[in-house]
Every structure is written in C-alpha cells, then in structure tokens.
Amino acid sequence: MLLELASRCETVFDSRSQTPSAVRSRVLGAWLHLGAILFAFILCATCAGVPNVAAQKVQLSVDVSKGGVKIDRNIFGQFAEHLGHGVYEGIWVGPDSAIPNTRGIRNDVVAALKALKVPNVRWPGGCFADEYHWRNGIGPVAQRVVTLNPNWGGVLEPNTFGTHEFMDFLDQIGAEAYISINIGSGTTREAAEWLEYLTAAQPTTLAKERAANGHSAPYKVAYLGMGNESWDCGGNMTAEYYLSQLRIYSRFVRNFNPAQDKQLMLKIAVGPGGGEPRWTDWTEAIMRAYQHHQWSWTMDGLSLHSYTVVKWPPSFRSVGFGETEYAQILKSTLDMDDLITRHSAIMDRYDPQKNVALVVDEWGSWYAPLPGSNPGFLVQQNSMRDAILAALNLNIFARHADRVRMANIAQMVNVLQAMILTDQERMVRTPTYYVFKMYVPFQDATFVPVAFEAGTYEHDNIKLPRVDAIAAKDKTGRLWLEVTNVDPNQPVEIEVNLTGMTARSAAGETLTAARVDSVNTFDAPNTVAPKPVSAKAEGGRLVLRLEPKSVTVVSVEP
Ligand code: AHR
DSSP states (O other): HHHHEEEEEEEEOOOTOOOHHHHHHHHHHHHHHHHHOOOHHHHHHHHHHSSSSOOOEEEEEETTTOHHHHHHHGGGGGEOOOOTTBBBTBBBBOTSSSSSSEEEEHHHHHHHTTTTTEEEEEEEEGGGGOOGGGGSSSGGGOOOEEEEEEETTTTOOOSSHHHHHHHHHHHEEEEEEEEEOOSHHHHHHHHHHHHHHHHSSSSOOHHHHHHHHHHHOOOOOOOOOSSSSTTTTOOOOOOHHHHHHHHHHHOOOOOOOOTTOOOOEEEEOOOOOOHHHHHHHHHHHHHHHTOOOOOOOOOOOOEEEEEEEESSOOOSSSSSHHHHHHHHHHHHTTTHHHHHHHHHHHHHHOTTTOOOEEEEEEEEEOOOOOOOOGGGOOOOOOOHHHHHHHHHHHHHHHHTTTTEEEEEEEEEBBSOOOSSETTTEEEOOOOHHHHHHOOOOOOOOEEOOEEEOEEEEETTTTEEEEEEEEEEOOTOOOEEEEEOOOOOOOOEEEEEEESOOOOEEEEEEEEOSSSSSSSSSSSTTTOOOOOOEEEOOBBBEEEEEEEEEEEEEEEEOO
16 A cells, blocks of 8 residues: 555656646645545554554463462452442342342352352451351341441441351352451350351251251351451451460361361461561561461461552542553552562461462452442442453462462452442443453463563553463363453564474453443443454464453463
C-alpha cells in the first residue's frame, strides 16, 4: 500500500507537460485517492479489531526434563466470611427460598464453584471468626440466637448458616474445611468443645448432639486456623500475648478423629499482615517459638494476609478507571513476591526443612465500596484488571510452591475480589472466576521452571514486566503453560522453546476484554469470558500470539 502511495505521488509531481488546470485536477484527484486509501487502511484495522501495533516478541524456554515441587492445590483455596452478602444471599438463601437451592444452599452458586474444584474454604472469618460463638449456629433454625455483626455493617446475624450448613455446603462443592476458631473473644473450652462436636467419633454428649442435629458421622476438619489477625481485629495482641494463648489453645483444642482419612488436622497460626518491621518481628517471634517447641502440637502453617490496596483506606475504583489505575494496582500487587520472599527467609532460618507452610489465607484486590452499597459489605466490581491481578499472584504462589502451600482469595462470593456476584436470583461469574477455572490443571501439578526476558510495559512512569509465565506438568505428564500479557495495548508473540520435548501444537483458553475495566454484569454476563486459543508448530517453532491484557492457559501437545 505504501508503494502504491509513493508511485501515486510521483505521478502527481511528474506533471510538467500538463496544462495548469489539468495539473490541478490531477493533483486534487491524487490527494482524494490518497485520503481514500488512508481511510480504508484505518477502517480495515478497526474492523479487524486487531490493535494497530506490532506484536512484541518474547522467547520462553521451558526445560521439561526439570521437575520442581508440587503446586499444592490448596493455593486455589477460597475464603467465605459472614460479611455483607458473602454468605447470606451469596451462598445461603434458606430452604424456603424461591431461588433454586439444596437444603438452603443456592444451586447456581454450587454448580459454578464445583467447576473450580475448590480445594478448601476458610470460614467463618476473618474478623467475624473472633466474635463467632458456634453454639449460636446449631440446632433448630427457629430457635437460633440472633446476634449482631459489629465488624461488618452492624447488621443482624441470624445464625441460620452455622456449622452443619457450612459442612453441607463443602460437601456440595467438594471442598475441605478450613475453620478459624475464636481466640479473641471466645474461651479455650468453647473452641475445644466445637472441635469435639465436629470430630468426635465416640458417643460423647457433644457427638450425640451433633447426631441429633442431623450428622451422626464425625466431620473432617482438614485445617484449623488458630485465630485471625490477632494483632488487630482478633484481639490487638502482641506476639508474646498471642503465643501465650497459642500454647493454651494448642493444648486443649483437639481433633478427636485423627485416624479419619489418615490425615491430621493441620493447624495454622496467625502470621504477619505485611512487610514492615513489626511484621517481620511477628514472624520471628512465632517461628522462634516453633523452633523451641514451645507448645505441645505441630504448627503446620503460618498465615500471611496481604491485600492489593496501594494505600489505606481503599480508594481505587473497581470499575470506570483508566490505564494509570490499572498500572498502579498491578505494580502494587507484585509486592506479594517480595513479601513472601522476606517472610520465607525468616522461616527458613527456623525451619530449613520447610515443614511449616506459609499460608496466604487472605489476598486479593480491595477497592472503594461500590457507590450506593453498604460500606461495611465490601462490595466491589471485578474487572479484566482483577483477572490479570489474580494470574500474577497465582504465579507468585506457584514460584514459591516449596513454602507457599495454601492461599485463600478474599472472598468467594459478593465480597472484595469475588469469584461470583449475586443479586437476588441472578448470578454472574467474574473475570477472576475464569482465571481460577483456567488454572485448574495447575492444581497439584509439578512446577516446571520457565526462563524468559519479560520486557517492560510502561505507563505514566510506572514500569511493569510485560509478560509473566509459569509451566507445570500434571499427573498424566501433560505440560501446561500459563502466559499473562500485562500490556493493555500491545499484543505479544511468545516463541516457546522446549527442552526435553518436541511440541507440535498447543491448545487452551485465553481471557481478554476490550478495556482494562471491562466487567461482567447481570445484564451482560459474558463480556469477559474465555475463548479457545490454539497454535501449531511451524518449522519447529511453537508461537503463541497473545492479545493485550490477557491471561492464557494452554496444554502443549508433543
Ligand atoms: O476480608 C476482610 C477482612 O480483612 C477480614 O475479615 C480480616 O481478616 C481482614 O482484615
């Protein structure tokens, strides 16, 4: 086309033998033609929907012969707190609801979550956990105590969703229980009795009460959280005070059914909430106590809470934002890597065998509440930016798989960076939901190192790695590759170089959207949804072409 333009210009200016008016009309005609060509060129690029920019090239090397550690499926865990519509309406509608349900639990939400193969759900909080009294949530529903939820909007807590309803919900979605006990405002006896009620196989009075309430077999509690944010809403404790409580609770709060499934209940202590010195001091104190065996139990995990907020209080909008806020949030979320590295280094000093997992049991984006919503309900939209954010964090966890063996995104439904949003009988899957779905093949897969020069995406003086990637082999030996193109404007061409395998093709799904703040709404639920993607090796080269701001997961076929 450019050659054609050049030759046209030559024709215009080689006009000495023409009369002035003929020349003028030829010149005019040529310019009109030139304009038409340019117009067609612009139109063509727009119609095709392809960004009018050249793809950046990135070489990605994967040594398939090198197997790393397992990416524990528990890093895809969820968190469901009694907060806003996270439980009530989001999960629980009650058996008499017109919304289709099974024993009060929404069928649509269960079906959507089943597809994510959710490994575990953390419940009942969060801050709520340290004010939760389990006996309020058992027995005939009509007789349940109604309390308040002072942490989250001061609303009534009907206690209609309690221990049995939570366990039923887990059964329906196929997940394991991660229960946080009340160390802040409860008693050791209360927590010990809850565990006896849940797990005792022998006919104790509490086990019989459980049976009378509909479950004769003991429940399995796979993970036990020893309080929540005990340095803040869990009781404003110092590390020393928390450790003194931990010694007492760890002595008396038992799993009474340890033989079940041959799996012990893994116990997770409250860990740090950030990277500043006070948090490193907290990690030091807990890990030092662990090393000196200051209690009569094994500590299986240390929790870490870290939200992407840029600064408190959360003020970034979850929808209707531009590229600068996109870049700021993603820059901030990448701090997770440094945070994990720093706390892991402390843990390594006290636990070089890595027996204690770092459990990132609250993470995700935290934005300003949606206008018009109850600020205590932490309602936010979930955009293409959140999908990228989720992928970047999951990749960080996978790269730290030797220490990070569990993580719980906050939160599962209707709260913060949710998988699912509901409004009465309507439900929508968020972009984050789709990322979790696309990552299912990485659950318990073996990490395979990937080498690449990420390049740089820059906006408003904010610099970010242009691409991110992980690879893993699943149980059948199949190689999976995830590549995130952070750049919201430029496509990227990934040349995959494999050692130990010859790739013939790749196929999977890609998630992208028109804008960085594209969201799924109840009226337009499929604005951000994955679409199939595939590539064939040509001349021994496997090249993946990724759209701007996209998350792509493919399996590589030999
Ligand atoms: O997820 C919302 C809240 O954030 C949790 O209740 C608390 O643990 C954290 O501060």
